[in-house]
Amino acid sequence: MIDRRLEFIQNLESFLLKQNADWAGPLQFEEPPATDQTQNFDLAIPCFSLSKIRKEAPQKCAENISSQLMEVTIKEKLGIELTAVVKGFLNIRFSADILAKSALERIEEPLRSSAKALAKEKIVIDYSSPNIAKPFGIGHLRSTNIGGALCRILTSLGAQVIRINHLGDWGTQFGKMITAYKRFGSAEFVRGDPVNNLYKLYVEFHEREKDDPALLDEAREWFVKLEKGDPEALELWKWFKDVSYHEFKRLYDRLGVDFDYVTGESFYNQLMEKTAERLETAKLLKKSEGAMIVDLEEFGMPPVLIRKSDGSTLYATRDLATAEYRAKTFSPTKIVYVVGGEQTLHFRQVFKVLEMLGYDWAKNCVHVGFGLIKFPEGKMSTRKGNIVLLEQVLDQSEKEALKIVQEKNKEKPEERRLTENEEFDIARAVGTGAVIFFDLHAKRTKDILFNWKDILNFEGDSGPYLQYTHVRLESLIERAKNEGIKFDDKTPLSLEVPEERELIRRLLGFPAMVEAAAREFEPSMISHELLDIAASFNRFYMNVSILKGEEKYKASRIQLVRFTQRVMQTGLGLLGIECPKKM
Ligand code: ARG
DSSP, rough: OOOOOSSHHHHHHHHHHHHHHTTTTTTOOOOOOEEEEGGGEEEEEEOHHHHHHHHSSSHHHHHHHHHHTTHHHHHHHEEEEEEETTEEEEEEEEEEHHHHHHIIIIIITTTTTTTTTTTOOOEEEOOOOOOOTTTHHHHHHHHHHHHHHHHHHHHHHTOOEEEEEBOOOOSTTHHHHHHHHHOOHHHEEEHHSSHHHHHHHHHHHHHHHHTTTTTHHHHHHHHHHHHTTTTHHHHHHHHHHHHHHHHHHHHHHTTTHHHHHHHOOOGGHHHHHHHHHHHHHHOOOOEETTTTEEEEETTTOOOOOEEOOTSBOHHHHHHHHHHHHHHHHHHOOOEEOOOOGGGHHHHHHHHHHHHHTTTTTGGGGGOOOOOEOOOOOOSSSOEEEEEBBBBHHHHHEEEEEEHHHHHHHHSSSSOOOOOHHHHHHHHHHHHHHHHHHHHHOOOOOOOOEEHHHHOOOSOOOOOOOHHHHHHHHHHHHHHHHHHHOOOOOTTTOOOOSHHHHHHHHHHHHHHHHHHHHHHHTTTTTHHHHHHHHHHHHHHHHHHHHHHSHHHHHHHHHHHHHHHHHHHHHHHHHHHHHOOOOOO
């Protein structure tokens, strides 16, 4: 894909538009058809619509423009090396100099040209947001990884990003937790393995509640007490929260994810009354079976429950207060919610009610949904009350990665063999990177099937494959330096071989892809681009002699390797994947 904003493309476009005043831009630019690949062209312009305006046959039209472009001064000014006319298409090859210059501007200082693209944006991102006193499930992994990547992507484009972890730390389930703890738990039991044991109590509550309906009443009472600020209830709740976050933090550190605010649902309690009042004033509240609702029938949606008959508030009430708070506190240009697709209706309802309240910023609220991670039935041994634990997945991934790293290490010549510590470090980076890449490789709205073989495949479309490609790039650069090859920003690129040209074109397209990923809130666009770049690089690496080739090409080819390395490092970094030095 040729990025229209590349300076030399824009120059060409304005030249052509000036020559053909009747031609309403923008022009169509395409990849040259594969058959022309041997001739190494960068761009094809279909001349069919233009030929109608110029009242010429398409072939003739392409030929005429071609001879215009090939006039010596014009050719030089536009950085064109050669043109060719094929079946009404005008193919263009740019000079290596202009591609190299462009690469320096766009790549060498990663994404410099794009660094201001979102400078006016201030974006609140609500992501990860697990529920306390419950194990961090693989489902929240997606929110964490997608959200984390989006934060990095948007920041790299100059946006001001406010990262919020909207912990699930409020709601009727805490009435249940407290009841369960008081009835059949103990401080000792919880301290033994806090999150898992709290969750066990919660599961036990649900088992017992079937035969003992009084439990539910008790739980309801505890939650009402909690909402009223009862000291005992508050103290227990706070303790549950602290021990939970302590464990979540460990996972965030492993995944390289961070937040500016960890303000869970409970934070918005004191604001809820005002929100309810505003709903009341706007005449949006309706009584229904003792509860308060907002009717959304005219919008084809079920009603939103604002307050239960016992007076307690709900998830949606808290989200309304939360959105008001964020709009007021940060005045953001967007409020983004990275939450599973199963909550699509919830967010449509919440955004609709905000609109009904008359907030014009309601249109800036975006739900970035995503599909499920599915496990082949029975294959996952880490199930506990149906939650697949992220920590165990990461541990297992590292373990599998270590096996592979050790095996590969044995095959290495003595002098290049890794130490045991290096093996562990690499396994950690590869194991985590593999899980992150797996999570971010598919279009986010798709469900994905968990499969160790794909996740850790060093040769396939996987995190380890990209990390390995990066190691190869770095070691080529290292070897070139050791061999005394001199290369720097002034090194001219030769680009005589099609593989070289294909690679540089791909690299030049990378910044546009990052911007597209930001626009669509779709980190997988970057994952795919990196796989394509790796494939282009590997074709170049297999077919072109880099360090063993002709002397006069060495510096140019290493400079191309360096561009590739920079893009790969930037891209993996945006996804949150570490680049190990060796593998
Ligand atoms: N804790 C919720 C859950 O696990 C996700 C919260 C998402 N954020 C929000 N503002 N509703 O389902």
